[in-house]
Amino acid sequence: MKIDVPYINQSEKYPTGCESVTSVMLLHYLGYDISVDEFIEKYLVKKEFEIRDGVLYGPNPWECFAGSPYDPDSFGCYAPVICRALEQIAGDRYEVLDETGKDLDDLADAYLKQDMPVILWNSINMREPVIGPEWKLPDTGETFTWISNEHCMLLVGEDSEHYIFNDPYENRGVIACPKEIIRDRYETYHRQAVGLKKRP
Helix, strand or coil: CECCCCCCCCCCCCCCCHHHHHHHHHHHHCCCCCCHHHHHHHHCCEECCEEECCEEECCCCCCCEECCCCCCCCCCCCHHHHHHHHHHHHCCCEEEEECCCCCHHHHHHHHHCCCCCEEEEEEHHHCCCEEEEEEECCCCCCEEEEEECEEEEEEEEECCCEEEEEECHHHCEEEEEEHHHHHHHHHHCCCCEEEEEECC
């Protein structure tokens, strides 16, 4: 089972923009005429880092993109941020669902059988996750710990042993990854996913 979704390479212009590029691939599949730049500039909430008294303060990725998708030294964002962007663009036609925490096999079964891809958080090239770096959150002073090698891809299919993705990283195109590895990485990156369901 594989859904044919228009592919976009993030590497030339959006080194940390996997979440945005993946979202726009899904939007293109659904017939929306929107560029990655338009998604980033109009709909993605972003905040920069700052140094206060020698201490690094930065955004909460559950609330906004940490840095800029155009900056190779920036980080990324988590599912609620992408949900808010997609709701502004497609919320009139689709219900945007934060599926974080859901079982991966159940997600694949529910969406792929309806010919609907799923935005999924995983790791770059299936690399081992690396804990860190850390920074302080400006509003609370709480320490936030990023899990490095974070990546976002579009789940477009599966077979008995693999999940199939549109992977925007380094123009990798459509890739098949062993289910066991994907499940492990999915757990590490907070079991994050975003799905769209057509409104009645």
